[in-house]
Structures are given as structure tokens and as C-alpha cells.
Amino acid sequence: MTTNTRLAAVATRRRRPVPISKIVLTVVISVGAFGMLYPLIWLLFASFKPNNEIFAVSQLLPQIWEFGNYAEGWFAAGTQTFGRYFGNSVVIALASVVGNLISCSLAAFAFVRLKFRFKKPLFALMLMTVMLPAQVTIIPQFILFHSWGWVNTYWPLILPKFFGVEAFFIFLMIQFIRGIPRDLDDAAQLDGCNPWQLFWRIILPLLRPALVTTAIFSFLWSYNDFFSPLIYLTESDLFTVPLALRQFLDSSGESAFGPMFAMSTLSLLPPIIMFAIFQRQIVDGIATSGLKG
């Protein structure tokens, strides 16, 4: 057996024929991939089906294309159109992006490049908050924001991001800044840069890949967030897309699956388009830091 495998290894190295196993494996993985995506593909086509077809016919493609689902769904939830809900979601998500970029890059810079007292315990605290379950802070936070009259405003959804609450991104940027050669700092300092100039002129431009990753994930997390908007937003004018979808489900139940699927499909487009554009950053971001999607 040993000589056989050794010979086989030598033979493959020399001729490099396409091994059967590679073909088989690729086919199996393709089938698996199709299976994984099938629910989404089905959702897409179901969003063009009349309601009776969704439940009665097991065919993937619609027999009658019901484009009206989209028009109907657009106006069907709450007091506003879905256009408004998408707008709301995007405003909150973009503000979250800005908040995270500012607060997390500042903190990360300090943790890597500055020397100060209690650095180690503060760093440990920061790491602990990364894994802290939100449940344990959400109730007093709610009480606090409630007492400030911030229920039914976007402040509770946006403001925490300006204070580095999503510490995962600080961690991500710390990892990245550690990889930036210190010679650059030293040179900048010799030229008389203070820490702010060092941060602004040297580190920040080099930090761009980590900033991009942070921006993408901030957007996705905020866009997908259901829990916080559910707690803080009760007026349907202010609803985000997930809240609007849930309202749609509650108000029309099982009777309007076509339009509901139409809006569900639309709601999935922003993340999927972002993924198509920023695939590499997203995959690298998960691989390097275990960011959840």
C-alpha cells in the first residue's frame, strides 16, 4: 500500500490528469449549493405567484406571473409605503456606520499606539464587552432612554454607536493597526507629528481596509436588527423594514403571502447586493475576526 500511494503521488505530480474525485466532489458541492439556495430561489419566484399557486402548485416557476404582488405589498403595511421603511432603515444604518467608524477607530488607535495608565485592564474590559449578551444591558438602557423621552426616536438606535458600544469593531481595527509598521510612526514623530496628526495622516489612511469591513458589517447588522427597533419604535411612520414586514405578517396573516413575499424579497436585496459588491471584504472579515454575518 505504501509503495502504491507513493507511486500514485508521483504519477499525479507528473501528468496531472483531472482526478475523478475532483469531478465527483464538484458535482456534489454544486448540488448542495443549489439545495442551500433553493429556499431563496423559491421565494423569488413565489413573490410573482398568485396566492393560490403558492400553496397549491409545487412548480418553481409561476404559471401566472403576478407582478401586482409588488405594487400591492408596497402599500400594504402600516401607514406608509415600503419606500419610507427602506428610507428609515437606510438612514439608521448609515448613521450607525458613521458612529462606528469614528468611535471605534479612535479607541483602537489609543489601544495600540498610545501609552497610558490602566491600559491592560481597560483592554481586558473592552474584550469582555465584545461577548457580553445584550440582554443584560437592554432593560436599564431602555429605562434610561425612555426617561429621556427617546422612545419613538432613532437616538437609541444610533447614539450608542458613537460611543463604541459595538466593541467588536474596535477589536478588528486593533488587529489591523498592529500590522502597520511602527517605523512610520517614528518617522512621523521625528517630523513633529502629535498623536492626532499621526492618527489622522498616517494610521487612518492605512486603516482603510478595516474601515471598509467595519462599514459593511455596521450597515448589515443595523439593517438586519430587529430587537432594538422592536423595543424603541412603535409608531409605524418610523418603522424599519424588518418591523414593517412583521406588521405586514401580523395584519394580513396567511392571506397575502404573494405581496408579503414580494416585500420580503425586496428586503433581502440590499444585503445581497452589498455582498455581491464587497464579497472579498466580507469573507475576509469573517475569516479574520469571526464576525457574524
Place this chain on the structure above:
Amino acid sequence: MTALSTEPVTATLKTGSARKVRRPGDGRWAAVFLGPWAIGLVLLTIGPMMASLYLAFTDYDLLTTPTWTGFDNFTRMFTDPLWQKAMTVTIMYVAVSVPFQLAFALMLALALNKGVWGVGFFRSVYYIPSLVGTSVAIAILWRQVFGSAGLFNQGLGLLGIESTTSWIGDSSTALWTLILLRVWEFGAPMVIFLAGLRQIPTELYESASLDGAGPWRQFWKITMPLLTPVLFFNLVLQIINAFQVFGSAYIIGGNGGGPANSLLLYSVYLYQAAFANFEMGYAAAMAWVLLILIGVVTALNFWVGRFWITYSDD
């Protein structure tokens, strides 16, 4: 410098600090740079944590001032059938979904790493469910798929199995649909496994096969041991996440615990207590129990980890 390094997370977790330039007055600058984060830490994290610890020993409905009740919330919890149900459902959910999710993630990562055409393409395709899986849209889809006339039963029909069971409406199967949803999202840990596999030097395999080790032996002697830190990382992360799942369960369960509370995940019950019944004290106590539970499970994970994780450099 243009891309993030693809070193696996576990390798970068070490807090190796390089030489530090001693600068006078760094402290003041640090206050500027850390200011926002420090304010957030005190006002939005540590403060609320302490406040919820206090509330856990009180009765508070958001309108009247909290009244101290000692350990009442905790004794109530341990005799509350709904809390017990939530605990059972959550532990079942975590204990079943995470191993299956990681098993699929590992299998696919190994298969993709073995050399197929279009690795990048497949990696993306398998990742997409992780990207969208926790959304309300997918929860709505799930309600249809596993409903009585849903896609799943239609598929069974094609196989000649006639079924009109509503898998979500039946309390004995509802949780399984939720578990399946999580397993479906195995793409994220798969990406992490793939990055870990890439780190294993190919020379190891070459010299092993020259020494006559077959693929099976190579897998158990090289791949698995070197992948254990990544497996551990995924395990810790996914368990912590799974304990906190809310949205999907809440929507699939129809704004509640689902049939006979079979979908009453811990977070869903906590939400009901706090924001439907306004029992803030009770909910805060539940939150602290969850925190301690997650802490204990994670600590246990680290302790058990010492026996099965192989660290290559020591």
C-alpha cells in the same frame, strides 16, 4: 497591507504587544481618543449592567419606583413553569443546532479545501444563508415552507409522502424547524474553517504521504489536530450566539412562544416579561441568569478545551 491577513482568528487573539514609544503626555491624548468609548462603557454597558443587577432584586413596572424584594425574582423563576420551559427549549436548541451547524461547516470546508473548481464561488453561495438567515424576511419564508401547504410538504408529496402537517404549528416539530434554520446558516463558521485549513502547511501532508500515511490517517493526525483551535473558536462563538437568538423564533412563533410554547427561547420569554408585561425586575433577573449561564458554559468550554485543543507552537 491592502487586505486583511487571512490568519485564523485564534492566531491573532494573542495580545502580543510590540515595543512602545514612550511619549510624554500620552495620557491626555489617550483621554481624547478613548473618551467616547469610555463614556459608552460607563453609561451604556457597566452602568446598565449594575442597574440590571439591582433591578433583579426588585419589583419594577416602569411607572412606580422599584421596590426591593430580595431574592423573590429568583425563587419565582425556578418555580415558574414558563421559565423552565424557556430554559428547556433554549438548551435543546443550542445543544442540537450548534453541533450540526459546525459539523456541516467543517465538512463543507474540508470538501472545498480538497480542491474543487470555483472554490470562491461556492464559498460565497454557501455563505449567503448566513447573510440573510436571521432576517424577518427569512422567518416569514420559514413559516410558509414548514406550514401545512408549504414547500416542505410539497416536496414530500413529490417523494410520494402525503403530508398536511404544519411543522411549525405542531409543538413536537416546531423547534426542529428553528434548529434547521440555524443549521442552514453554517456558512459563517465554514468560512472560518476554510481560513484555518489554508494555514496548515502543505509540506506536512507531503512528508506524511512520503512516510506512507493515507488520507484517513493524514486527516486525523494532521488536519484535525491543527484545526482544533479554530473548531474551539467556532464552538465558543456559536454557543454564545445561539443562547441569544430572538428574531427568528419570535416571528416564527407568531410574536410569542409558538405552539404550546415550543419556540419559547430564553430571549423571547425575557422580551415578553420586560416589554409585554413590564416586569422589568423579573426580566432583569432573567437576564443575569442568562449572563451567568453563558459565562459558565463558556468557562466550561475553555476548561474542557484544554484536553482536546492542540496548540502547534507549544
